[in-house]
Amino acid sequence: MKKGTLKQILLITDGCSNKGEDPSATAALAQQQGITVNVIGILEDDQTEDPEGLQEVEDIAQSGGGVSQLVYKQALSQTVQTVTKQAMTQTIQGFVNQELKQILGPSQSMEDLEPEKRGEIMEVVEDMGETCDLEVLVLVDTSASMHDKLPTVKEALIDLSVSLNARIGRNRFSIYSFPGKRKDIQKVLDWSPKLDSISSIFPKLTSGGITPTGPAIREAMYQFGKKSLLRSFRDEDEPDVEEAWY
Amino acid sequence: MKMNQTWKKHGIDLRPGTKVKGKWHQKSYKIQKKLGQGAVGTVYLCKYNGREAALKISEQSTSMTVEVNVLKSLDKVQGKRLGPYLLDVDDWVSPTGKIFSFYVMEYLKGQPVTTFIQQNGNEWTGVFILQLLEDLERLHKSGWVFGDLKTDNLLVISSPTRIRWIDVGGTTQIGRAIKEYTEFFDRGYWKMGTRKAEPSYDLFALVMIILNVYYPNRFERGANPEATLQKRLNDVKSLKVYRHALQKALQGKYQTASEMKHDITQALYRAQHRKNKQLTTSKQTRKQKHRYLFLIESGGIAIIALLYYAFSLLLP
Numbered sequence: 001m002k003k004g005t006l007k008q009i010l011l012i013t014d015g016c017s018n019k020g021e022d023p024s025a026t027a028a029l030a031q032q033q034g035i036t037v038n039v040i041g042i043l044e045d046d047q048t049e050d051p052e053g054l055q056e057v058e059d060i061a062q063s064g065g066g067v068s069q070l071v072y073k074q075a076l077s078q079t080v081q082t083v084t085k086q087a088m089t090q091t092i093q094g095f096v097n098q099e100l101k102q103i104l105g106p107s108q109s110m111e112d113l114e115p116e117k118r119g120e121i122m123e124v125v126e127d128m129g130e131t132c133d134l135e136v137l138v139l140v141d142t143s144a145s146m147h148d149k150l151p152t153v154k155e156a157l158i159d160l161s162v163s164l165n166a167r168i169g170r171n172r173f174s175i176y177s178f179p180g181k182r183k184d185i186q187k188v189l190d191w192s193p194k195l196d197s198i199s200s201i202f203p204k205l206t207s208g209g210i211t212p213t214g215p216a217i218r219e220a221m222y223q224f225g226k227k228s229l230l231r232s233f234r235d236e237d238e239p240d241v242e243e244a245w246y
Numbered sequence: 247m248k249m250n251q252t253w254k255k256h257g258i259d260l261r262p263g264t265k266v267k268g269k270w271h272q273k274s275y276k277i278q279k280k281l282g283q284g285a286v287g288t289v290y291l292c293k294y295n296g297r298e299a300a301l302k303i304s305e306q307s308t309s310m311t312v313e314v315n316v317l318k319s320l321d322k323v324q325g326k327r328l329g330p331y332l333l334d335v336d337d338w339v340s341p342t343g344k345i346f347s348f349y350v351m352e353y354l355k356g357q358p359v360t361t362f363i364q365q366n367g368n369e370w371t372g373v374f375i376l377q378l379l380e381d382l383e384r385l386h387k388s389g390w391v392f393g394d395l396k397t398d399n400l401l402v403i404s405s406p407t408r409i410r411w412i413d414v415g416g417t418t419q420i421g422r423a424i425k426e427y428t429e430f431f432d433r434g435y436w437k438m439g440t441r442k443a444e445p446s447y448d449l450f451a452l453v454m455i456i457l458n459v460y461y462p463n464r465f466e467r468g469a470n471p472e473a474t475l476q477k478r479l480n481d482v483k484s485l486k487v488y489r490h491a492l493q494k495a496l497q498g499k500y501q502t503a504s505e506m507k508h509d510i511t512q513a514l515y516r517a518q519h520r521k522n523k524q525l526t527t528s529k530q531t532r533k534q535k536h537r538y539l540f541l542i543e544s545g546g547i548a549i550i551a552l553l554y555y556a557f558s559l560l561l562p
Contacts, residue, residue: 078429089308111307111345114270115314115335122311130422162434166423166441 005133006088007035008066009220010080012153013141014042016056017213020184023056026217027064035221037064038087040079042149043072060213065091073149077156081163084136085129092128096121134164135172139185139220142177143211154202161195174223178216185219191226258303258346260290266301266348268336275301275350285426286310286415291353299333303348307337309415310347312425316417317351323388328381329414330354354412356401360459368484371456372514374402374409375488376507378455381411382448383503386420391443393418394426395451397458418443430454430464436471439498449495449506453479456492460484487517 009030017023027037041057054070061068067087071079097109100121110118140146140153157175164171172191175198180186188201260266264277275292282289287304304310320329331352338346363370378400385392394416401412416426424432424441433439433450441447457475458464460482468474475496479489491509500506 093308111337115311115337115347118307118311119315119318119335122308123315125308126312159434163423163441166443168422 004128005135006091007224008084008087008134008136009035009037009064009139009217010084010136011037011039011060011139011141011213011217012042012080013039013057013211013213014044014146014149015054015141015143015211017211019179019210019212020215021218023213023217024059024063026214026221027060027066030217030221031063031065033221033224035064035224036066036087036091037061037217038066038083039064039068040076040083041068041070042076042146043070045072056213060217064217065094073152076152077159080156080160084160084164088129088132088134089125092125092132096125130167131169133170133172134167135191135224136160136164136174137220137223138173138175139216140175140177140188141211141213143179144209150202154198157198158195165194176216176220176223178219179210179212183219184212184215258288258305258340260288260303266292266303266338268334268348269339269345270336271334273334273336275299277301284413284415286313287348292350294333294350298353299350300330300353301348301350303338303346305344305346307345307347310349313415314349316414317349319390320385320414320417323384323390326381326384328385329411329417354401354403354410356403356410359397359400359402359409359455360462362402363459370407371459371484372488372510373407375452375456375510377409378452379503379507379510382445382452383507385417386445386448386503389420391418391420391424391445392416392448392451393424393443394428394431395448395455396428396431397455398428400455420444430458433498436467436475438472438475438496445502446495446498446500449500449503450498453492453495456485457482488513 030037037060039057039061041054043054057070058068067083067090069079069083093110100108100110110121113121138157140150142150146153157173161171161173171193173189173193173195174191175188175195176185177188178185189195189198260277260280262277262279265274266277267274273294275294278291278293278298280288281291281300286306286309287302289300289302292299292301302310302313314332314335317329317332321327321332332349333352334350336348338348340346359374363374382392392411392414394413399411399413401410402408403410416424418425420443422443424434424443424447427434427441429435431451431454432441433447434441436450438450439446457478461478465474465478476493479485479492479496485492488510491506491513494500494509495506
């Protein structure tokens, strides 16, 4: 039996998009393709918890079927993980709910079950979350205001891979920054099982002036199912397959 | 598919006197006061049939269900009770129509570890380490790891004095990824290991609890986390007795809680032995000192005389 793979885009930003299509629309498109879009909005130290400009953060996650959270720089590490794991559970629970509706009828969802039964179902959801494969594409906003936050973002991402790699299921991460030099997004790290290697790449990121969040999500969407990703999973599954063909 | 419930720390505020009635089991609880607030929900002191109990309530139904599952499986662990006793699990429909999940557990009254040791003396540190190791040993043997072991999740209850776990929400099956953790107590954060649920993960956190008792304000990781931990541990004089064992636990050298318990017991025994010896021999030592001085003096004179003799032989 083939286990499922969860696909997520994790967008890390500190402000509003100002170029290209509406990011909520592209996030909705991604969700149609089975990719969840999570958004983390980094707050300035002097910002209140509910700034007007960051409403977009919640909107993108809502239409992307994911989780959003506003956070101060200091708490980024923990938030990145909570958001990722929460979104995984949410997605799996979504599948399970759908199955339940097929069995129990359209009006039933998990909340309508008594606590004891809910507990049994939650055990299944947890099992799936622990064992499923996961692909996370991290999309980092590198517009000018993000400059002093990038070292913290790097730390948080390394920490995320430490957490996720403790799971039984396999993980693939890739990192893209936006805006890119000539394109909408720029590849920072190709699909790989660990993020330890990013220490050397991260400081080289340059900051630009515009924030094309919408086009960036659209481009990020196309990175799933690219050859490099397929290869990286296949290599692990059947390392000898290519030799056998010759 | 309803999936776009964004995650937020809302928390609910129940006024004292509010009646929380379960939708499924129809039991009614009267809220007394707020006891604390965590990432998942709020804990209240409540009364049911005139008896006190702790009630945890939250709108995050999923996370609450996971916690209840853990409490239930801990109930099945043989021997002494590890977590609080679970009394009821239910949903509450608030007057505004919102649905909350809640569970009711035994109310444990006690003191935080740090305050207790400050008031009652350092000799309790060893006792608590051993008590915690004993509980961990049993938990690990039944296939679980505590995970989010931290000072806030412990309480010292009296008569008999015992350290107890009050929040078991982070408990994870061995071999899986740690479900919940707090940076200061997490070996991944200190770059001292993975976040896989294995017994050594809890043993690391246990040492951090002890360090937290002596550094109530905690401390920063610094450029070299391992060196920071080493220095902080060495700087606490009261921990000298167990230093070696604590250090081994930080480095992940214990595979089981019982190995560490063995070392701690030995260290305590040796310390006690040394103390007794010091008391009985303190009178003798003074006499011995005189004898030593005499020996050193006479020996010194003899050596000087010998050297003098040797030199005189060399001279023509």
